[in-house]
């Protein structure tokens with residue numbers, strides 16, 4: 001857990017796969033720590049969201065980036081603020097805003113899994 005301000009020694013950190021880093025001790029404020037964790041969570045969530053789209057569109061001949069995300073039932077495009085990882089699904093109560101059809105639970109689940117994975121990777125580095 002973050003303290004108001006803390007330093008972390010690199011002495012007992014071992015990078016995986018024999019990678020070595022030139023690092024120095026550093027100071028992170030609690031605000032910076034939370035900022036980094038939240039950013040990692042959103043970034044991981046976005047990666048998970050993209051991978052879910054790739055999964056859904058594999059073999060359909062559709063592009064992975066375009067066309068924009070839309071509801072498979074009513075075909076209406078998903079508003080950007082409903083497409084925020086995990087939070088969009090929660091806001092909508094797991095249903096399409098336009099037609100009310102269920103949005104599969106795999107979407108928030110994969111987004112959350114990747115958000116946590118990215119945070120875990122971040123926390124296992126000497127920088128957080």
Ligand SMILES: [Zn+2]
Nearest residue numbers: 071074096099
């Ligand atoms: Zn719909």
